[in-house]
Amino acid sequence: MFSGSRKILSLFGFEVKIDPSWFLIAALITWSLATGVFPTSLPGASENMYFLMALIAMLLFFASLVLHELAHALVARSFGIKITGITLFVFGGVAELAEEPPTPRSEFFTALAGPVMSIALSLGFWLMGTALSELGFAGPATAVLEYLALINLVLALFNLLPAFPLDGGRLLRALLWHRSGNLLDATRIASRSGEILAYALMGLGFLSVFSGALIGGIWQIVIGLFILAAAKSSYQKQMMTKIMSGQKVSDLMTRNVFKVTPDSTLANLVDNIMLAHRVSFVPVVENGAVLGYVDLQTVLRIDHDNWQSTHVNDLFIVQDDSNRVSPDMTAKDLLDLMNRTNTRKFLVTEGGKLRGVVSMSDMINYFALSMQVASQPGSNAAQKHRPVKTTKRRTRDQASAERLTSHARE
Structure with missing residues (x-):
């Protein structure tokens, strides 16, 4: 899926790669943090300080994404599911499963692992920021830690939305699969929920554009389009697997x-x-x-x-x-x-x-x-x-x- 990606390191036997599209979102996040977020949360610092804070926060955020995907990968491996690697790209990160989970249970716990990791990271960053503040070290470090605590919490909550292919959508599919025993029907329903979320995001994006928030609105539309395409292709892929099953x-x-x-x-x-x-x-x-x-x-x-x-x-x-x-x-x-x-x-x-x-x-x-x-x-x-x-x-x-x-x- 990511033909232009390049390996940067290995973690627990998994290759971690970066797709060229990642540099776009990395630059955008760094710019928005340096020019908007940190000047608001920590007024009075120099532009160089804001840029340094933004760069550190961006790198730690993507490290958090890697840990989020690593949690998926480790749990998947414990169920015997092959993982081809972890890739950072323009929409975040993904643990690339070489095959579908074999059971609803494996699907459920593999999907749940990522949000659990993000919540744990959010709590950890918040505790570190609070500790520094209590010790009298409030400043750039605490601002960065507060941002990381918030963004990891947002990442966990967004991924828990019951919309395929988000983690919440996979949890929904696992529950439907367990109840009905039919993976194709479960995928169809979960994918439909993903399409609904995608259209909602695109609608909010258009409202944001017309309200003057051009960049934020366009980004919502692009994410909505990505989720829509992923939701549709997930069901079609499952349909193809069913149709081709037994064929020679x-x-x-x-x-x-x-x-x-x-x-x-x-x-x-x-x-x-x-x-x-x-x-x-x-x-x-x-x-x-x-x-x-x-x-x-x-x-x-x-x-x-x-x-x-x-x-x-x-x-x-x-x-x-x-x-x-x-x-x-x-x-x-x-x-x-x-x-x-x-x-x-x-x-x-x-x-x-x-x-x-x-x-x-x-x-x-x-x-x-x-x-x-x-x-x-x-x-x-x-x-x-x-x-x-x-x-x-x-x-x-x-x-x-x-x-x-x-x-x-x-």
């Missing part, structure tokens, strides 16, 4: 594919196969045995004037474990492979013979069609039907599927 590559692949022999010229390949049938990925087969494939990107590396004299055999990509899959591979494993390798099309082979081709488009079309079928009341068809040809018009469900499956670097 053989259920998704295109069986009747256009092939080319190694002695064919590139001109023939392009004119009579790629352009004629609108395909960009063509298996290379000789005497019934699959040798590999040739795609449009490979062809375009050759100068057009040489297409008549260049043969497929001169440039095709040999089939190996990096570009072929078995028809018995599960759809989940295929999607994981696509995400891990950033490869979108695979040969489907069995015993050295070509059985078909499977691509991300096949998965998107199957998922989109299944969502349309599953949306009909009382329908169980999404799990029972093999994929059929769909129209070329890009549907809203296809767009949703593309957004889900586009996280190849996640």
Whole structure:
């Protein structure tokens, strides 16, 4: 999900990374603290002092975020849930779960750990600030500690709102999941609550903009949009998991594919196969045995004037474990492979013979069609039907599927 993030340290075996977008929010927080918060809470200090206080407070705030996410990660690991790392980004921090919690109990305690840590930090900062004040050291240090106590409390309370994907929304999903035993329905309800919060935040943001609080209002709108997208994609991702459960590559692949022999010229390949049938990925087969494939990107590396004299055999990509899959591979494993390798099309082979081709488009079309079928009341068809040809018009469900499956670097 954060392809540009860079590792800064490791904590308890978890990599802590920073996404480039983090620098934007870090600068914004430092500026707002130095020009607004601290001059109000501690009047009379120098600009350099305000900047130093703001810088320290910003760094300690993000350290608090790391501890918040670390609490999630440690509890998740205790339940056997794999965590890929902790990343700081423009909207705060996230512990990246490689998989969904296996039980409502694991979901509940993993979600609860973060707010508990934030409340504990808030109490700790407040006690330190109070102690310094009692000892007569009121000043910049106490102002910073008071801010950290307040912001950690706000962070905990905001995250406890029952709106997915916030921690409170995950707690709500865990309770609904425990009561109904249906993770998909629980996710749908919790995601809907997230959408309601998102629209409320955006509404407040627009009111703030029209009231003159331009930066604060825009920030509320942006956060609302982020929560809205996360809530929608969470339900769609769960729906995809359900739809793809039990499906195999053989259920998704295109069986009747256009092939080319190694002695064919590139001109023939392009004119009579790629352009004629609108395909960009063509298996290379000789005497019934699959040798590999040739795609449009490979062809375009050759100068057009040489297409008549260049043969497929001169440039095709040999089939190996990096570009072929078995028809018995599960759809989940295929999607994981696509995400891990950033490869979108695979040969489907069995015993050295070509059985078909499977691509991300096949998965998107199957998922989109299944969502349309599953949306009909009382329908169980999404799990029972093999994929059929769909129209070329890009549907809203296809767009949703593309957004889900586009996280190849996640």
